[in-house]
Amino acid sequence: MEYLLLAIIALCAGILGSLVGLGGGVVLIPATLYFGVQLGYFPDITPQRVVGLSVVMMIFTGLSSTISYMRSKQVDFISGSIFFIGSAPGAILGAWLNKGLNIDSFNLYFGILLIVLSTLLFVRDKLKPIQWFMDHGIKRSFTDRQGQTFEFGYPVWFAVGFSFFVGMISGLFGIGGGSLIVPAMILLFRFPAHVAVATSMFMVFLTSIVNSISHIALGNVPWHYTVPVIIGAYLGAKLGAALNKRMKSKTVVLVLQIVMVLIGIRSIIEGLV
Template structure:
């Protein structure tokens, strides 16, 4: 039963992560921590192993969804590689910093972070994009399937700085980083939403390669759990990428943010009560 549960966690996380560009770690990490206290299979799963294992899975989630988005020609490779200049080192530092967490402190900080992510998801469609960087030094354009053209851009230094912070949180919490990067790309840099999600998943893939390598070096991977979750995450990510091209993800985002708030509150409570 536990193995079926792991496959379903991967499927759900991969689909939602790919659909809205989160990466899926916001589902996998709390699921591993939560079920670790209730099943013999996941018993004694510490925060380092939960995060390291999640990042291994993010490699496959990111790759699967990126390959799907490539078919729809919505991945901005140049911007993604530029962001990776910051996200790569940030994810390594975050992975190293993760080793200082106890279960209580991890629950507390990760719980607050989940609530923050939920808040960002709640307001990201209500805030108007900032026009400041529309004529910045680095300019890009995108034409969607209907022929509508979008112009967007950002100062490279600022983009790398934001990506560094996103990479740090990815290595620290095992969440992929898209939960912060997608809103930044849409609201600050005026990325078209579909391009932001696709490019975020490309960056999630690259960052997960680096941060998971660090966690492998630190011995923070449970390969058995990873192998059980990866198949579901792979096919879930493909399904999420397909849905992203076909429908508005607003309803699912609303459901997701409610789930994240509840999980966040529970983790904060556990962090305070020990």
């Protein structure tokens, strides 16, 4: 029963994670902790072990999504590789910091993080693009299916420094970094939403490999739960990527906001109560 439940949770995580570029950890982690700790389905689950399970899952959601997005040419491989340079060492540091979190503090900080990020996305249209980033760094462009061309860019040093912070948060909370990097791409660098999501999933794939090595070394991966999670997440990521291609950019961002607010509120309540 518990393996089927995990597969269903992972399927939902894969769909939402791939759809909005989060990697799926923001769904898998609170759901697994709820069913595992509160309802007792997974009595051996701890914050450290669920993060280890999450980062292993995100290797496969990232791979599945990246393959799907490659076919529609939405992945910016150059930007994703630059962001990865900073996120890899950050992920190692975050995995080490994770061992000091208990269940209540984990839920509280995780929820606050998501609420702050979703709030930034709600006001993104009122924020003017930081032109300095465009003038002092790499310039990129993307033309969507409707023929609209988007210009975006960033300084390499800032992208590497920021992605180090993203990687640290990813290793600490097991969320794949998408909940930080996607809003940053959209708000700071003016990535079109579809490119931000696709590039985020490529970065999630790379970062999760490093993250997994760190958590395996720390003994945080519950191997008996990985098979149903990997299968469910891989199939879910395929479905999520297919849905993303059929949605408008504003709709993708709206779904991202709603998911982050709901999960954030839930996590804060769990952390306080």
